[in-house]
Amino acid sequence: MEESSEHLKVAIRVRPILEIDKVQDTAVYLNENTIQVTDSTHMVTSSYDCVFSSDSTQQQVFEYVKKGIEGVSRGFNCTILAYGQTGSGKTYTMFGAEWESNNPAPQVYYQNRIPRPVKKTLPINTSKIGIIPSSILHLFQITKGKPLTIYCSFLQIYNEKIFDLLQNPNRDKPLSIREERDNGIFVENLAEYVVEKAEDCIFLLKQGDRNRVVRQTRFNHHSSRSHTIFQILIEGDKANKRGALKRAKMNLCDLAGSEKFDKEGSMVKDHIQEMNSINKSLTTLGKVISALAGNGTGHVPYRESKLTRLLQDSLAVNTRTILIATISPASIYVEETLNTLKFADRAKQVMVKVKKNEISATNDQLVAKLQREIQHLKSLLSLNRKGGLQDISQQLLALKEENERLKKITKNLTIEEVESLKQENKRLRIELQNIKEKGETTDDSFFVTESKPSSSTKSTKVPSAREVISSSDPGSNVQSTLEMWKKREMEEAVQNMKSKITSEGRCPVCTLKVPCKHYSKIDELPRPITPVRNVSLPPCPKRPNNENIIKDLDIRNVSLESTKKLSFRTRMKNSYNEESAAMAEFREEEKRRKKLKETESKLIKLSKIEAYREEKIRREMQKLEEEKQKEEEDFLREQIKEMNRRKYLENQKKKLDEFARIKDHEMRELKSKIKKDQEEQKIQEMKKQKYLEEQRKKIVEYQSKKRMLEEVTMDQIDELTKEVLLRQKSSTKSSAELS
Numbered sequence: 074m075e076e077s078s079e080h081l082k083v084a085i086r087v088r089p090i091l092e093i094d095k096v097q098d099t100a101v102y103l104n105e106n107t108i109q110v111t112d113s114t115h116m117v118t119s120s121y122d123c124v125f126s127s128d129s130t131q132q133q134v135f136e137y138v139k140k141g142i143e144g145v146s147r148g149f150n151c152t153i154l155a156y157g158q159t160g161s162g163k164t165y166t167m168f169g170a171e172w173e174s175n176n177p178a179p180q181v182y183y184q185n186r187i188p189r190p191v192k193k194t195l196p197i198n199t200s201k202i203g204i205i206p207s208s209i210l211h212l213f214q215i216t217k218g219k220p221l222t223i224y225c226s227f228l229q230i231y232n233e234k235i236f237d238l239l240q241n242p243n244r245d246k247p248l249s250i251r252e253e254r255d256n257g258i259f260v261e262n263l264a265e266y267v268v269e270k271a272e273d274c275i276f277l278l279k280q281g282d283r284n285r286v287v288r289q290t291r292f293n294h295h296s297s298r299s300h301t302i303f304q305i306l307i308e309g310d311k312a313n314k315r316g317a318l319k320r321a322k323m324n325l326c327d328l329a330g331s332e333k334f335d336k337e338g339s340m341v342k343d344h345i346q347e348m349n350s351i352n353k354s355l356t357t358l359g360k361v362i363s364a365l366a367g368n369g370t371g372h373v374p375y376r377e378s379k380l381t382r383l384l385q386d387s388l389a390v391n392t393r394t395i396l397i398a399t400i401s402p403a404s405i406y407v408e409e410t411l412n413t414l415k416f417a418d419r420a421k422q423v424m425v426k427v428k429k430n431e432i433s434a435t436n437d438q439l440v441a442k443l444q445r446e447i448q449h450l451k452s453l454l455s456l457n458r459k460g461g462l463q464d465i466s467q468q469l470l471a472l473k474e475e476n477e478r479l480k481k482i483t484k485n486l487t488i489e490e491v492e493s494l495k496q497e498n499k500r501l502r503i504e505l506q507n508i509k510e511k512g513e514t515t516d517d518s519f520f521v522t523e524s525k526p527s528s529s530t531k532s533t534k535v536p537s538a539r540e541v542i543s544s545s546d547p548g549s550n551v552q553s554t555l556e557m558w559k560k561r562e563m564e565e566a567v568q569n570m571k572s573k574i575t576s577e578g579r580c581p582v583c584t585l586k587v588p589c590k591h592y593s594k595i596d597e598l599p600r601p602i603t604p605v606r607n608v609s610l611p612p613c614p615k616r617p618n619n620e621n622i623i624k625d626l627d628i629r630n631v632s633l634e635s636t637k638k639l640s641f642r643t644r645m646k647n648s649y650n651e652e653s654a655a656m657a658e659f660r661e662e663e664k665r666r667k668k669l670k671e672t673e674s675k676l677i678k679l680s681k682i683e684a685y686r687e688e689k690i691r692r693e694m695q696k697l698e699e700e701k702q703k704e705e706e707d708f709l710r711e712q713i714k715e716m717n718r719r720k721y722l723e724n725q726k727k728k729l730d731e732f733a734r735i736k737d738h739e740m741r742e743l744k745s746k747i748k749k750d751q752e753e754q755k756i757q758e759m760k761k762q763k764y765l766e767e768q769r770k771k772i773v774e775y776q777s778k779k780r781m782l783e784e785v786t787m788d789q790i791d792e793l794t795k796e797v798l799l800r801q802k803s804s805t806k807s808s809a810e811l812s
């Protein structure tokens with residue numbers, strides 16, 4: 074199998090200066106693949122695999138990643154990551170220029186976004202689309218006609234929780250990460266759609282993107298507050314000569330941007346929480362990159378955040394990874410730009426092993442998974458086709474038998490059988506997706522890999538009395554008929570009560586006057602429904618004898634007195650018609666009384682409920698007030714903490730400045746001292762030289778004298794001594810003469 078080791082590829086994209094930046098001066102200068110960033114204190118120069126200037130086109134950026142995408146169709150995993158500060162152009166690069174206008178999202182964040190229909194058409198301007206849609210188009214183009222199945226899924230990581238963007242727009246079902254020997258790291262219960270056309274895939278991309286959390290921030294009107302990963306999985310349908318199936322994953326990640334705390338304090342609590350979790354996960358990503366960029370022997374903290382855990386495969390093993398770091402050239406963002414470049418510098422040093430991915434066609438786990446899925450899909454389809462009202466126990470029994478049968482043959486499957494299993498799986502998935510699209514079922518679980526068949530498709534509608542009576546056996550089903558009637562009556566009463574409440578301008582949920590927690594305006598209230606007319610009871614079914622009538626009456630809890638009365642009447646009038654008339658009369662009376670009682674008890678119950686609800690709402694309001702107060706206090710505390718931190722930092726900065734000043738002074742003094750010393754040393758040196766010169770001269774003189782002395786002969790010495798002696802003699806002579 075092909076295997077190689079390569080560097081993580083890093084490209085930088087500089088976006089143009091925008092109106093929102095409110096400045097014109099830039100701090101970023103480009104020269105081919107080198108970037109220079111300058112401010113008053115720094116000047117950083119760094120080179121990368123590729124640098125895209127502010128007037129680079131989407132097409133140029135796509136051309137750079139195209140090779141990686143093409144590798145996916147040959148079995149090589151590929152991950153493309155967009156990283157950068159908020160508003161630097163990550164979403165623009167990954168999704169495209171026209172994306173926001175084609176896929177409008179609200180300018181401000183709100184909790185429950187109302188889904189609007191997405192048109193199943195391609196984006197209009199294909200030259201402006203970003204890496205994700207371009208990759209989809211290209212991938213489908215190059216795999217056209219090949220025996221492959223393409224699956225896609227779309228998730229977001231928001232506040233350290235994973236949510237399915239295609240299945241869970243309300244973010245109420247967080248998903249968890251799992252790891253398996255053969256499948257690697259994956260998100261459990263994440264919906265995987267089989268896609269046959271690029272159009273379908275882009276439709277899903279658009280659909281999911283509308284469920285992403287966005288918020289208006291200071292530097293971006295449409296800031297993404299979650300990390301998103303659009304994943305495409307390609308699996309070969311036909312095994313190669315070695316009996317292996319091709320399988321490769323493509324992860325396209327648009328990370329949320331790092332952001333600084335707004336000192337003006339305009340951030341709400343949710344925004345601060347989002348910012349903290351985004352910054353924390355990006356810090357962990359930085360730590361992981363640093364650990365991988367080192368010698369690779371230390372601990373890599375993948376598990377410290379959901380993002381790094383999910384990208385574990387992509388960052389270390391078996392994936393071609395391309396990082397696109399986006400920066401803004403404006404001088405006001407120089408600090409953020411330097412941080413992004415620092416991250417990109419570290420990423421450059423990461424080495425990843427890349428190899429072709431294949432899985433044995435007869436791999437037990439794959440076969441078992443396919444079979445489980447086929448069973449599940451079949452059961453869902455049959456439930457759907459039969460309107461979900463079939464006997465589920467019978468179906469389960471059939472499925473169990475099928476399961477047993479499949480278990481027996483799992484071990485002996487041939488490659489052809491596995492291939493046909495894959496085909497069947499694909500066909501069933503597509504059939505179900507089509508049904509779901511047409512809105513024929515309400516069960517959302519069937520796109521979820523390996524999820525359990527749901528029995529929720531069974532209808533809970535209460536049939537009308539007419540339906541029940543006509544379908545029931547008159548001799549045996551009186552009790553169930555009555556129960557249905559009771560239920561029906563209750564429903565009617567509730568409906569009437571609700572209509573009455575709404576017509577009075579009250580909320581049908583909490584019964585309080587609007588505005589309340591559920592409705593802010595009277596216009597929003599559901600329209601009052603025309604009160605349901607009470608349908609009279611059907612005639613009593615024919616009974617063979619009086620005993621049965623009494624039995625039926627017992628069932629309906631008739632009082633002892635009425636029973637006696639009835640038995641007396643039956644004794645007196647010994648014909649069935651008379652009995653039934655008496656019965657009808659009795660039932661009418663009984664019904665009226667019962668209804669009166671029920672209404673009374675309902676009224677009492679309702680007033681109790683209202684009192685209880687009011688009390689509950691009061692308590693909830695109180696609780697909310699307390700929570701709000703607490704939040705405000707927390708927020709204030711946070712702000713004070715932040716202020717203290719800032720003060721502390723300012724103090725530290727001052728101290729550092731002072732320290733630098735002192736050091737500067739000391740340095741200057743030291744320099745002048747050194748200069749003086751050097752001058753003195755020079756003088757000393759000169760003196761020494763002079764002294765040495767003199768000494769040398771003396772030595773020369775002495776040597777010449779010595780040489781002269783050596784040249785004087787012995788004769789000369791004798792002559793000299795004679796001369797001395799003579800002089801001495803003459804002197805003694807003259808002295809004697811004188812005396």
Ligand SMILES: Nc1ncnc2c1ncn2[C@@H]1O[C@H](COP(=O)(O)OP(=O)(O)OP(=O)(O)O)[C@@H](O)[C@H]1O
Nearest residue numbers: 088089159160161162163164165293296297329330
């Ligand atoms: N290369 C570019 N050319 C023109 N406009 C761009 C470019 N890159 C980004 N923009 C514009 O800058 C703004 C911010 O871009 P974008 O939303 O992609 O930033 P982001 O990094 O995804 O921000 P966040 O992290 O807050 O989501 C958008 O209005 C976008 O149209």
